[in-house]
Amino acid sequence: MNLRVPLFCIFLLLYLNNNADTPVKIRRICVSSINNDIYFNPSSDTCGGYFQYKIWGRIGSFGQFFLIDSIPFKGASQYTHIDANNGGTKNWSYYISITDSCGPDYETRSDTVLVDRTPPETVFLDSVSIDRLTNTPYIGWTMNRSPDFSYFKLYSIKGVNTPIFPFSKDTFYIDTRIGSTPAAEPLRYDLSSVDSCGLETVFELNQHVSMYLTNSWDTCDRKTTLSWTPYIGWNAIRSYCIYRQKESGEYELIDSVSPPQTTYTDTFTLGTRYHYFIRAFKDAPGRIISSSSNSVLLNTRYRSEPLNSxxxxxxxxxxxxxxxxxxxxxxxxxxxxxxxxxxxxxxxxxxxxxxxxxxxxxxxxxxxxxxxxxxxxxxxxxxxxxxxxxxxxxxxxxYSSLTAIGHELKNLIYWEPYFTWNTGVNYYNLYRGTSDDNGIVNYEFLISLPGNDTSYIDENLPSQVGETGICYYVEAVQNNGDINTSIEKSFSTHGCAMGTPTVFIPTAFLPYGVNKTFRPEGRFIDYNRSRMEIYDRWGAQLISLNGIRAGWDGKDSNGILNTQGVYYYKIYIQSTNVREKEKVFIGFVTLLN
Incomplete structure (x- = not known):
């Protein structure tokens, strides 16, 4: 039996299929303060007649939906439910229906959708690694597969947690900020994901901290010690590998250590430049995940040993x-x-x-x-x-030792040749001095002598000679040509020529005049060891002086000034030449006042 469908029916069926309502689809519903924002895909309906969206909602999971509002504009894709959460957040669910005038008058509706309160899935950082050439941090992670994922936020955990990489779906970041100093400290990072409603995953759940490598060295032992902070962010670390570069060569793996060890000692050769960095490997079967530390420099040099001092x-x-x-x-x-x-x-x-x-x-x-x-x-x-x-x-x-010998009216001076300098002695300067009333020797330049001379006869002796005799020393002056560009000088010990004491004893003195004290004068007198006794005319001793440098001031042993008159003295003179015997001088002196 043949069934024939009228051609009119076929065209009507095609028309209805092409112009039927396309159900609207709600993409997401987001909380915005006390409002709820509903985002949906607009209908692709081509009917030119009457059209409207109806927004239905209810609070909770049960109960009747009620009409909230209607939208007569077919191209609409968003609706804001004003004051939906007034008085507190509410558990709203919504659907949208479409009404048009094409064909039979009927409605189509979307699926029921709850307000989105769930953030996207959490994506953790894979690693924080430092580029060994530029010491720049590289941070990497995997893509977020949540359907409504929007973008990542990367945080630098240092002081205020400010995102340094917002609003991007990239899965890596190169931290070239001025404040990023992986060669000075460990750097801490964390990652969060944000969905289309602005819901953000909780960060600080799995922060990653870069390794910070430092080194110290001992040029005596020729060893360097590498120390680094542990890598933080993985459940377990399989090993730390130590890499070294000599001069401008390639980095090579020299050793590895297992956690928790974070130090390593390496030997080095003086005069060689080295770079080091550490690479941590995550204990992740089937995957190779690693992180590199900053690089450090060891720039050694040859020592200049003190062989030529x-x-x-x-x-x-x-x-x-x-x-x-x-x-x-x-x-x-x-x-x-x-x-x-x-x-x-x-x-x-x-x-x-x-x-x-x-x-x-x-x-x-x-x-x-x-x-x-x-x-x-x-x-x-x-x-x-x-x-x-x-x-x-x-x-x-x-040093050179000098000797001076007195002989009648001339002195013989001789000294040891100075032999320290490779270039020898250019000349000697001879100095001569005599002591003053206080026993201090004052020297003056006498003569310069050739560098090969080591003796001199002084025949022009001074008339006034103190208690120390006539004293001498020489100054050796270096020849030019030594590697030490300065001209060095060396002074000898001094030597004093002694003779037989010559003594002059005054016959009078005036305590309040020019000659205030009574004291012998002369050459080669040892004033410290000489003694003096003073008597009155009847032979009574007035005072006894041990050491006559200050002389007698006319007072008795009680400090009372004696009357004007003639007094008897006995003076015991000791010579500065120890080979001379003590001499005793007896006489009279007049005290004037």
Whole structure:
């Protein structure tokens, strides 16, 4: 039996299929303060007749929906339910129906949708890694697969948690901000996801903290110690791998350590430049996830060992002769200290006497001052480098001793040649002095002599000679040509020529006049050891003086000034020349007042 469908019916069916209502689809419903925003896809209905959207809603999961509002505009895609949450957040659900005039008058409706209060799924950071060439942080993570995911926020956890990477769907970030300093401190980051309603996942659930690598080194042991902060953000770390670069070569893996160890010691060669960084590997079977630390530099250099230091001067601090002065020349070598040693003979046993620190002083010449002693004649020094390794200074040195001998009307002076300088002595300056009333010797330049002379005869002696005799010392002056560009000088000990005392005793004095005291004058008188006794005309002793430098002021032993008259004295003169015997002088002196 053949069934024939009228052509009119076929066209009517096609027309109805092409013009039927397309159900509206609610995309999301978001809370906006006390309102609810409803976002939907507009209907693709092509009917040109009457059209409207009807917004239905209810509070809670049960009960009847009621009509909230209607929208006559077919192209609408959003509706705001005003005051939906007035008085507090409410659990609203909605659907939308469509009414048009095409064909039969009927409605189609969307699915029922609840207000969106659930943030998107949480995506954690994969790693925070530092680029070893630029020391720039690289942060990476995976894509969020939530249907209504909108964008990521990356936070730098330092002080105020401010997002540094907002409103993007990228899955990596290069932190080139000025405040990003992975070579100075560990850096802390966290990530959150935001959906189309602005709902954000809770961050600070799984922060990631970069490794911060530092190094210290000991050039004496030739070892460097690497220390780093642990990587934070993974459940477990399989290992830390240590990478090293020599000069401009490639980085190479030199070793690995297991957590919780975060230090490593490596040996190095002086004069070589090294870079290091650490790579942490996550314990994740089937995946390779790693994080690199910042890189650190170890720039070593060769040490200049103190092989060429030498004693440049041993001298006496004339004219006071209280100290021995020693100069050490250091031709730009690294020295931590010098140890000074002395001996009584050139090739004898040397004993420590002084140390001088030269660490971080960056000088080429150092001075040591020690109290003068005739026993401490010869000196040498030992240099120590920064590692306290000793390097003997090759030369030995001494000061020159001078001797002066009085012989009738001339003095013979001779001294030891000064031998410290490689270039030798250019000339000697001879100085001569006599003591004043207080026993202080005042020196004056006498003559310059060639560097190969070591003696001199002084025939033009001064008429006024103090108690110490006539004293001399020489100054040795260095020849040019030493690597030490300055001209060094060395002073000898002094020597004094003694003779037989000559004594002049006044016959009168005036305590309140010019000659206020009665005192013998002359040459080679030892005023400290000489004595004087004063008697009246009847032989009674008025005063006895041990040491006559101040003389007799005319007073008795009670401090009372005697009357004018003639007094008897007995003076015991001791010579500054110990070989001379004591001489006694007896006579009279007139006291005027």
């Amino acid at each position: 030498y004693l440049s001067v041993v001298s006496i601090d004339q004219p006071i002769e209280e100290n021995t002065i020693i100069h050490i020349y250091n031709p730009s070598e690294e020295v931590s200290k010098y140890a000074i040693r002395w001996s009584t003979t050139l090739n004898g046993s040397y004993t420590d006497i002084a140390n001088i620190s030269s660490a971080n002083q960056n000088k080429t010449q150092y001075e040591v001052v020690i109290p003068f002693s005739t026993n401490q004649k010869y000196f040498l020094a030992t240099a120590y480098n920064a590692c306290n390794e000793s390097f003997p200074v090759t030369n030995k040195s001494r």
